[in-house]
Amino acid sequence: MVRHYTRLSQRNFAIDTHFYPLGSCTMKYNPRAAHVAALLPGFANRHPLAPESTGQGLMACLFELQEILKDVTGMRAVSLTPMAGAQGEFAGVAMIRAYHVARNDLERDELLIPKAAHGTNPATAAMCGYRVREIDVRADGDIDLAALDAAIGPRTAGLMLTNPSTLGVFDRHIEDIAQRVHAVGGLLYYDGANLNAILGQVKPGDMGLDVVHLNLHKTFATPHGGGGPGAGPVGVGERLLPFLPVPMVGESGGRYYWITEKTRPQSIGRLSTFAGNVGVLLRAYVYARLVGREGMARIAQYAALNANYLLERLSRLGFEPAYPGRRAAHEFLLTLKGLKERSGVSALDVAKRLLDKGYHAPTIYFPLMVPECLLIEPTETESRDEIDGFVAAMAEILAEAETTPELLKAAPHTLPVRRVDEVRAARELDLAWRAHPATA
Amino acid sequence: MPFTPHTAAETAAMLETIGARSLDDLFDEIPARLRSGPLAGVPQALTEQEIGRLMRERAAADGEFLTFVGAGAYEHHIPAAVWEIAGRGEFYTAYTPYQAEASQGTLQLLYEFQTMIASLVGLDCANASLYDGASALAEAVLMAVRLHGRSRRVLIPETVHPLYRKVVQTIVSAQSITLDLVPMDAAGITDAGALALRLEGAAGLVIPQPNFLGCLEDVHAMAAAARAAGVLAIGLVNPIACALIVPPGEWGPGCDIAVGEGQPLGAPLSSGGPYFGFMACRREHVRQMPGRIVGRTVDVAGHEAYTLTLQAREQHIRRSRATSNICTNQGLLVTAATVHMALLGPEGLRRVAAAAHANTAALRARLTAIPGVRAAFPDTPFFHEVVLRLPVPVPEVLRALEAQGILGGCALGEFYPAFTDSLLVCATETKTETDIAHYAYHLERIVTRRRLDPPCAYKDDNPRSP
Numbered sequence A: 001m002v003r004h005y006t007r008l009s010q011r012n013f014a015i016d017t018h019f020y021p022l023g024s025c026t027m028k029y030n031p032r033a034a035h036v037a038a039l040l041p042g043f044a045n046r047h048p049l050a051p052e053s054t055g056q057g058l059m060a061c062l063f064e065l066q067e068i069l070k071d072v073t074g075m076r077a078v079s080l081t082p083m084a085g086a087q088g089e090f091a092g093v094a095m096i097r098a099y100h101v102a103r104n105d106l107e108r109d110e111l112l113i114p115k116a117a118h119g120t121n122p123a124t125a126a127m128c129g130y131r132v133r134e135i136d137v138r139a140d141g142d143i144d145l146a147a148l149d150a151a152i153g154p155r156t157a158g159l160m161l162t163n164p165s166t167l168g169v170f171d172r173h174i175e176d177i178a179q180r181v182h183a184v185g186g187l188l189y190y191d192g193a194n195l196n197a198i199l200g201q202v203k204p205g206d207m208g209l210d211v212v213h214l215n216l217h218k219t220f221a222t223p224h225g226g227g228g229p230g231a232g233p234v235g236v237g238e239r240l241l242p243f244l245p246v247p248m249v250g251e252s253g254g255r256y257y258w259i260t261e262k263t264r265p266q267s268i269g270r271l272s273t274f275a276g277n278v279g280v281l282l283r284a285y286v287y288a289r290l291v292g293r294e295g296m297a298r299i300a301q302y303a304a305l306n307a308n309y310l311l312e313r314l315s316r317l318g319f320e321p322a323y324p325g326r327r328a329a330h331e332f333l334l335t336l337k338g339l340k341e342r343s344g345v346s347a348l349d350v351a352k353r354l355l356d357k358g359y360h361a362p363t364i365y366f367p368l369m370v371p372e373c374l375l376i377e378p379t380e381t382e383s384r385d386e387i388d389g390f391v392a393a394m395a396e397i398l399a400e401a402e403t404t405p406e407l408l409k410a411a412p413h414t415l416p417v418r419r420v421d422e423v424r425a426a427r428e429l430d431l432a433w434r435a436h437p438a439t440a
Numbered sequence B: 001m002p003f004t005p006h007t008a009a010e011t012a013a014m015l016e017t018i019g020a021r022s023l024d025d026l027f028d029e030i031p032a033r034l035r036s037g038p039l040a041g042v043p044q045a046l047t048e049q050e051i052g053r054l055m056r057e058r059a060a061a062d063g064e065f066l067t068f069v070g071a072g073a074y075e076h077h078i079p080a081a082v083w084e085i086a087g088r089g090e091f092y093t094a095y096t097p098y099q100a101e102a103s104q105g106t107l108q109l110l111y112e113f114q115t116m117i118a119s120l121v122g123l124d125c126a127n128a129s130l131y132d133g134a135s136a137l138a139e140a141v142l143m144a145v146r147l148h149g150r151s152r153r154v155l156i157p158e159t160v161h162p163l164y165r166k167v168v169q170t171i172v173s174a175q176s177i178t179l180d181l182v183p184m185d186a187a188g189i190t191d192a193g194a195l196a197l198r199l200e201g202a203a204g205l206v207i208p209q210p211n212f213l214g215c216l217e218d219v220h221a222m223a224a225a226a227r228a229a230g231v232l233a234i235g236l237v238n239p240i241a242c243a244l245i246v247p248p249g250e251w252g253p254g255c256d257i258a259v260g261e262g263q264p265l266g267a268p269l270s271s272g273g274p275y276f277g278f279m280a281c282r283r284e285h286v287r288q289m290p291g292r293i294v295g296r297t298v299d300v301a302g303h304e305a306y307t308l309t310l311q312a313r314e315q316h317i318r319r320s321r322a323t324s325n326i327c328t329n330q331g332l333l334v335t336a337a338t339v340h341m342a343l344l345g346p347e348g349l350r351r352v353a354a355a356a357h358a359n360t361a362a363l364r365a366r367l368t369a370i371p372g373v374r375a376a377f378p379d380t381p382f383f384h385e386v387v388l389r390l391p392v393p394v395p396e397v398l399r400a401l402e403a404q405g406i407l408g409g410c411a412l413g414e415f416y417p418a419f420t421d422s423l424l425v426c427a428t429e430t431k432t433e434t435d436i437a438h439y440a441y442h443l444e445r446i447v448t449r450r451r452l453d454p455p456c457a458y459k460d461d462n463p464r465s466p
């Protein structure tokens, strides 16, 4: 049994084994000190309903993490309970809704979301009962202010914004945007999945945002575990304070206690049975303490350095940036539209060929609005050598695209399996093994 | 220590390639007035040795207790191999398996997981996890409403975990879905008469087994009544119990959806998380299921291969019309659970369930022999958890037990006003006869107000037998 699962593990790419520049995912080194700390018996064996008196050590860590995240985001208070980014978004939008309802402002039924936004943004808006209005993005990657003006109005509950956006650029008109949304009585939501780009450089609170979620499984180096668990804490400004999800940790005279719905009657409520993904929060706390005050700013600097260096090197090879002339944030977007037209080689083919060369592929076909795109995020924990190796692989692939495009279209060739038939997977559903296949 | 490997020379050379004078230049598109100063609220960095020491001190301060609390999170033995394997970098540090060819390990494991969950609950297909039991129940409620199409009212028994009910309320309320509470009867299970009155026109019925109070519901009748009324049946189950008692796929005509908390399958208690929620359903409902689903298929050479499938349900494709906003789930916990289930096998799971149940039965017998302590539902069948009524105030008892290193149970008063004198207790297979005797000894001493000599609250590791 152990051998079976060990061998399965060897059929994976992972940060520990491969450069993994998956855009929007911040695949950085996951320090093992954090893992060891979270599994200490006093933490790992503690029952969630054990009394506060038996959780003072744990709650000290959670309280301090709340304080650290408050400073990093520039918000007034933070709740750690959301279990992933999407649940943080849910909490944030539910708070926006609760705020309007509390003011008896009931006509607002629309959320504005830029076209480039991550799919969880519109999906969350719908879960919270809002209609989604998409806002166009200009050719330079910034939000189209004219389109914003045309969409905004008395029905606007708020705007969900990612900055730097998922196009890999920082929206330079953020203050204008905030001003316009606030002018009509809407609130601003900040999707903090890209916080790695601006850690210690600029705070969402200073940009005028009212509510923020973070992805600790990205920015705070907790492992992604092949699909989770994550943690998506939410931070809020003054207006949304009463609505934060519970539980949170409070402190009084050196004692820590749970803040619950009893003292927060306007809270949007609970999002998990107990207190969220505590073990992930402990890992993020250890990471934050290891990195420290100066280290935080260094993270964004080196994430930006690696991204801009890689963008420059790839541009010189002839790859086409989707937003030329713009600084990369911690990631950047290439479009292979030209390559596809010339050689028939698609973003998918390039991604699969990268696997053959020992690199995990970047994010592909996201954002949906940019054709044949690769979203590339090297993160700060990669060395120049590693990035240079990736550049060399991309150069080889470019040459292959011109000379032997069929090689790319059939890639990968060296992995445990060849290209997987996803169409068949969806058409002939086989979702569970059966000793005697059903004859249905 | 920000884990940046660059030397000063490399940094300079890279800046030169970019054509930037300094690292600060890289932020020149951010309006200068927005730039922040030092992060005063973030402490100075600690070394790995220093943070290790701090965390050990804090963990030690939280102590280790003999735990008889269940109430949704259960202490089970986890074989050492489980987290050794789940902690391997190849699983621990991989992302969601978007690139199938580079993620066959995770994908095959998830397919195995789906197979195990589907067979455990007796339904056709399972997804690759949701966040936890409570949020999985919320997703099941939303799914039932979508499948039903005409009603936005879902029946939830009062015997469902009270914290689950709160979470479901938080998550579904924005979509104007009504949760209709079905009261319990004197036997600690859902009142059949009250249920019958509410069924017509509902979209779904949640059927907990065992319920929060440890009692076994009349699940066959409930599932049959739901089916007859055109209401979707949602089984809410403990996966360990499924190894021993009839699974939701076989309740009456069978449930439509089954969900539950996966924590008992290899996740440490960890103050409440990370755990994972699981969800399974009948084949015809699969296109309304939220979350990742892995399918088995072939590669271009015809060899067996695995991939994420039915992605057109999900947020990255369907956006505001997706079945859910969930993206990241609880992958690593699922890895642990798959290894855990594979190591135990069906027989091992059954033995765990039987041992936990036997221990709780023994605990109930010992504790109800104490004068004034009685079972709240003496005639109702139960699984590995029971409610006891105490003759002295529950908070006092719990405090006194805590002083002896025992977490005595979950006080029910906070959740059920009629049960302020009640304690929900659980003894899993991790408890020995001595542990149970130890608990009984101290509880008897406390309720009969006998005192140890010396009469101070110190940790008594060596109880004389009562």
Ligand SMILES: Cc1ncc(COP(=O)(O)O)c(C=O)c1O
Binding pocket: A024, A025, A084, A085, A086, A087, A118, A120, A121, A162, A166, A191, A193, A194, A215, A230, A232, B326, B327, B328
């Ligand atoms: C920009 C953005 N927003 C939101 C999310 C959702 O986060 P999660 O997967 O943790 O739910 C992601 C990542 O997947 C993201 O990249």
